[in-house]
Amino acid sequence: MSQPIVTRLDFxxxxxxxxxxxxxLLDASMWDGAYYLAGYAVEVxxxxxxxxxxxxxxxxxxxxxxxxCYTHDFGELVDLAALRATLNAAAALDAALGANxxxxxxxxxxxxxxxxxxxxxxxxxxxxxxxxxxxxxxIKTKW
Numbered sequence: 633m634s635q636p637i638v639t640r641l642d643f644x645x646x647x648x649x650x651x652x653x654x655x656x657l658l659d660a661s662m663w664d665g666a667y668y669l670a671g672y673a674v675e676v677x678x679x680x681x682x683x684x685x686x687x688x689x690x691x692x693x694x695x696x697x698x699x700x701c702y703t704h705d706f707g708e709l710v711d712l713a714a715l716r717a718t719l720n721a722a723a724a725l726d727a728a729l730g731a732n733x734x735x736x737x738x739x740x741x742x743x744x745x746x747x748x749x750x751x752x753x754x755x756x757x758x759x760x761x762x763x764x765x766x767x768x769x770x771i772k773t774k775w
Contacts, residue, residue, distance in 0.1 A: 671739035728765035
C-alpha cells in the first residue's frame with residue numbers, strides 16, 4: 633500500500649531514493665528515466681529545504697505559499713526555501729558547484745515526453761550526484 637510523503641524526513645529519504653534509482657537506470661542504459669529521476673531527486677530535496685524553512689518560523693507564511701510549492705521549477709523552489717542568496721554565494725565560491733547548478737537548473741519534468749541521449753542523462757546525473765561539488769550534496773547541507 634502506498635504512503636504519501638509528508639514530513640521533512642520523508643522528503644529527504646525519497647530524494648535519496650530517487651538519486652539511487654537514477655543511478656540504477658543510468659547503469660542499465662535507460663537514459664530517459666535516469667534523467668527524469670535525477671531531476672526529481674533535486675526537486676524533492678528542495679522541498680525538504682522548504683519544510684525546514686517553514687518549521688523555523690513562528691509566523692504564518694503568505695496565504696498561497698503552500699500552493700506555490702507544487703512546482704517542478706528548481707529556481708522557484710530555491711526561492712521558496714529562501715536559499716537564493718545562499719546558493720549564489722556558494723556557487724560564487726565554488727565554480728564546480730556553480731557549473732553543476734547551471735546544468736541542473738535546465739531540468740524540466742516536461743522531458744518525460746522526450747527520448748534523451750546518454751550524454752544528456754550522464755551530464756545531469758553527474759552534476760547532481762557529485763559527492764564534492766554536486767547539487768544534491770549542497771541541498772543536503774541545507775535540509
